Amino acid sequence: MELRRYLHVGPYDGDNPIRLGVFAGIHGDEPAGSYAVRRFIHLLEDYPEVARGYCLFFYPVVNPTGFARGTRKSWRGRDLNREFWRGSAEPEVKLLEQELREQAFHGIISLHSDDTSDGLYGFVAGATLTEHLLRPALEAASAVLPRNERPHIDGFPARAGILHRGYEGVLGAPPTQRPRPFELVFETPQAAPQFLQEQALLIALAAILREYRKLLGYAPNL
Numbered sequence: 001m002e003l004r005r006y007l008h009v010g011p012y013d014g015d016n017p018i019r020l021g022v023f024a025g026i027h028g029d030e031p032a033g034s035y036a037v038r039r040f041i042h043l044l045e046d047y048p049e050v051a052r053g054y055c056l057f058f059y060p061v062v063n064p065t066g067f068a069r070g071t072r073k074s075w076r077g078r079d080l081n082r083e084f085w086r087g088s089a090e091p092e093v094k095l096l097e098q099e100l101r102e103q104a105f106h107g108i109i110s111l112h113s114d115d116t117s118d119g120l121y122g123f124v125a126g127a128t129l130t131e132h133l134l135r136p137a138l139e140a141a142s143a144v145l146p147r148n149e150r151p152h153i154d155g156f157p158a159r160a161g162i163l164h165r166g167y168e169g170v171l172g173a174p175p176t177q178r179p180r181p182f183e184l185v186f187e188t189p190q191a192a193p194q195f196l197q198e199q200a201l202l203i204a205l206a207a208i209l210r211e212y213r214k215l216l217g218y219a220p221n222l
Contacts, residue, residue: 001091005099006058008044010051017055018212019103022205023096023171024059024111026081028066028073032194033111036201043202050206053213057103062171063092082169101174107182109208110171111201113190119148120200121161123185125172130182133211134162137186140207141200145192184208 009017022040024033037060044051061067065075073079074092083093100108114121120141124130138147138161147161156165172183186204188197 001064001095003059003062003064003092003095003099006041006060008041008051008054008056008058010044010054010056011048013053015053018053018107018216019055019057019105020107020109020209020212021057021059021100021103021105022109022111023062025061025067026063026110026171027079027112028063028069028071030072030113030190031067032113032188032190032197033201034060034067035194036111036198036205039198040202040205050209054209057105059096059099062096081171082167084169084171085175086169096171097174100172104177105173105181107184107212108171108173109205110183110185112185112187113197114154114187115190117148117153117187117189118191119146119161119189120204121148121153121158121163121187123163123166123183123187125164125166125183129215130184131162131164132215133182133208134184134186135160136211137184137204137207138162141186141204144196144200144203145189148189182212 024037037058063074063080066073078090080092083090120138122134124134156163173181188200
């Protein structure tokens with residue numbers, strides 16, 4: 001099995017580039033993230049400054065059999081986003097785990113659509129400053145779609161569309177990776193028009209890159 005990866009190196013910023021992994025399509029019936037990644041790659045060709053200082057690894061369809069069939073699960077009937085770092089035999093998971101080990105990303109961004117949500121929300125984990133990435137991303141993207149303001153989302157406590165707990169086995173960094181990267185999941189409401197979901201994801205990605213660059217600049221003073 002082969003998973004497509006696209007690499008974009010932004011303009012040099014005077015230091016080692018920040019390596020981020022952007023993953024979409026782990027649920028094959030959530031195409032908005034995959035198409036948003038494609039659009040974001042094209043956007044970077046026209047506006048390279050958005051990626052200044054970054055080395056971006058894009059994985060637009062990490063469940064290719066589910067994507068082709070339009071199903072959440074893979075052709076083997078597995079929800080791949082519950083299989084990570086559990087000794088999974090799924091070929092997609094094995095390939096991605098190898099990639100996650102080798103690249104040791106500074107940050108991991110996963111794009112999803114939720115058919116039970118009426119607005120934008122996200123999960124955060126990893127680095128202490130992660131919430132300071134998700135909050136501005138939600139604020140920026142809410143110009144296109146509303147935020148989910150419910151106190152519980154997907155069965156977990158939430159505040160202003162931000163969750164700090166999620167399911168076990170989701171795509172993320174190796175448990176042994178140190179220092180830990182930031183890990184962020186951004187969710188759009190699947191019932192919304194797909195072009196609006198894609199636009200919200202484009203805005204969110206640009207906001208995350210902008211805010212993380214700023215946070216790294218502030219870090220020595222924190």
